[in-house]
Amino acid sequence: MAKKLTIGLFGFGVVGQGLYDIIRTKDLNLEIKKIAIKHPEKQRSLPSELFTTNAKEILNDPAINTVIELINDAEAAFEIVSVALTKGKNVVSANKKMIANHLEELIDLQEEFGGSLLYEGAVCGSIPIIRNLEEYYDNELLYSVRGIFNGSSNYILSKVFSENLNYNTALKQAQDLGFAETDPTLDVGGFDAKFKLVIATAHAYGLIINPDDVINIGIQNLSEKDIRYAKEKGYKIKLIPTARKINDQQVVLYVLPKLIQPEDFLYNVENEYNGVIVQAAFADQQFFFGKGAGGHPTGSAVLSDIAALRYDYHYEYKKYHQPRAPELTNAFLVNVYLRYQDEKIIKLLGFEDISERLFTHNFNYLIGTVSLQNILDNAEELSKEGIFIAEIGNKNIAIEHQQTLESIESVF
Numbered sequence: 025m026a027k028k029l030t031i032g033l034f035g036f037g038v039v040g041q042g043l044y045d046i047i048r049t050k051d052l053n054l055e056i057k058k059i060a061i062k063h064p065e066k067q068r069s070l071p072s073e074l075f076t077t078n079a080k081e082i083l084n085d086p087a088i089n090t091v092i093e094l095i096n097d098a099e100a101a102f103e104i105v106s107v108a109l110t111k112g113k114n115v116v117s118a119n120k121k122m123i124a125n126h127l128e129e130l131i132d133l134q135e136e137f138g139g140s141l142l143y144e145g146a147v148c149g150s151i152p153i154i155r156n157l158e159e160y161y162d163n164e165l166l167y168s169v170r171g172i173f174n175g176s177s178n179y180i181l182s183k184v185f186s187e188n189l190n191y192n193t194a195l196k197q198a199q200d201l202g203f204a205e206t207d208p209t210l211d212v213g214g215f216d217a218k219f220k221l222v223i224a225t226a227h228a229y230g231l232i233i234n235p236d237d238v239i240n241i242g243i244q245n246l247s248e249k250d251i252r253y254a255k256e257k258g259y260k261i262k263l264i265p266t267a268r269k270i271n272d273q274q275v276v277l278y279v280l281p282k283l284i285q286p287e288d289f290l291y292n293v294e295n296e297y298n299g300v301i302v303q304a305a306f307a308d309q310q311f312f313f314g315k316g317a318g319g320h321p322t323g324s325a326v327l328s329d330i331a332a333l334r335y336d337y338h339y340e341y342k343k344y345h346q347p348r349a350p351e352l353t354n355a356f357l358v359n360v361y362l363r364y365q366d367e368k369i370i371k372l373l374g375f376e377d378i379s380e381r382l383f384t385h386n387f388n389y390l391i392g393t394v395s396l397q398n399i400l401d402n403a404e405e406l407s408k409e410g411i412f413i414a415e416i417g418n419k420n421i422a423i424e425h426q427q428t429l430e431s432i433e434s435v436f
């Protein structure tokens with residue numbers, strides 16, 4: 025029997041309003057009793073009695089059994105969600121930074137106080153990837169999860185690549201459309217994609233990782249030269265988070281721009297759309313596609329979680345509780361394109377091999393193989409002006425196919 029939900033909503037911005045628009049079109053046996061916001065002076069589209077700036081009006085109200093957290097402040101969000109769970113309320117959140125940074129504590133709070141925290145909208149907007157990783161892939165050999173997890177950076181890349189728009193104009197558009205984070209460095213620097221990858225990895229592999237241990241390189245240093253190079257060779261450039269199981273016990277995680285070939289499903293994922301490719305034994309590749317940002321797409325994922333709470337759904341974190349969850353390693357080689365000015369960076373990165381190199385008066389690049397650990401150790405150097413690094417090539421795909429063959433051979 026579906027429970028009646030009495031909701032306290034935190035945040036009435038892009039996603040909060042998007043959710044409200046969707047809810048009011050349907051008769052869902054739920055009531056939004058109060059909405060907490062930060063700036064009482066802002067004009068609102070709803071009666072003022074509905075709003076409060078006092079979180080306690082929601083958190084201390086025993087009639088409110090469900091808290092929906094949609095604010096743009098990760099630390100305040102953690103406080104709100106923790107108190108709500110401690111009081112035995114169910115919670116839905118779309119705050120990937122907060123969840124990725126506090127996942128272990130949030131799991132403990134759910135288990136101690138019996139509440140459920142759902143966060144489908146936090147990873148790839150409207151794409152239902154968390155519940156799929158949690159439920160569907162439980163018994164599969166899951167080799168990798170990768171994709172386009174950030175709508176803003178994909179929007180910018182689409183605009184500069186296909187419409188020759190200037191980077192800053194495209195970023196401004198992504199902000200105006202409500203796709204970007206309050207601090208857009210989170211988007212273009214690959215942090216937002218990393219938070220989402222960390223959350224997805226917990227549900228894919230049962231592995232909870234501190235985001236600081238994962239390398240993220242963004243698209244801020246992309247230049248005309250990189251775009252020209254990519255176009256001449258038939259690639260597009262996308263920002264790709266990857267989680268890959270490299271053996272029974274080890275997983276690698278990284279967020280890097282990538283030169284993508286037309287055969288890749290992600291090649292045609294444009295603008296604020298996201299795409300997730302799950303590579304599993306026997307099933308091989310599966311592709312999820314949908315809008316990754318914006319009020320209504322994200323609101324629809326939040327609503328799906330709300331609906332699930334009516335039937336007491338909660339994540340069981342079965343893979344996290346399994347006795348031998350794999351561990352994170354950075355001992356992994358990636359093939360990269362590196363545009364640089366100063367030769368010093370080549371030495372610092374300690375390339376295993378270099379297969380291609382160009383040195384001219386205004387454009388130096390090389391293609392070579394480098395360890396993830398060395399990229400992580402030199403992240404600051406790599407963020408400097410004049411340097412752009414991106415994954416390239418299909419060596420990893422070869423590894424995946426080899427793994428698939430090995431697993432098939434071991435079964436038969």
Ligand SMILES: NC(=O)C1=CN([C@@H]2O[C@H](COP(=O)(O)OP(=O)(O)OC[C@H]3O[C@@H](n4cnc5c(N)ncnc54)[C@H](OP(=O)(O)O)[C@@H]3O)[C@@H](O)[C@H]2O)C=CC1
Nearest residue numbers: 035036037038039060061062063094095096100119317318
């Ligand atoms: N925009 C998107 O496409 C997506 C966003 N998300 C995530 O959803 C969350 C919300 O994003 P978005 O809607 O874009 O953000 P907005 O900036 O549009 O809205 C933020 C809202 O939070 C309110 N707020 C801020 N601090 C507090 C606080 N301490 N207590 C109560 N209310 C507060 C603001 O109040 P006020 O109105 O008074 O300023 C505002 O209503 C973020 O975690 C974001 O990362 C997830 C997926 C997609």
Ligand SMILES: N[C@@H](CC=O)C(=O)O
Nearest residue numbers: 174175176203205317
């Ligand atoms: N800023 C994010 C919003 C959704 O998560 C993005 O651009 O993807």
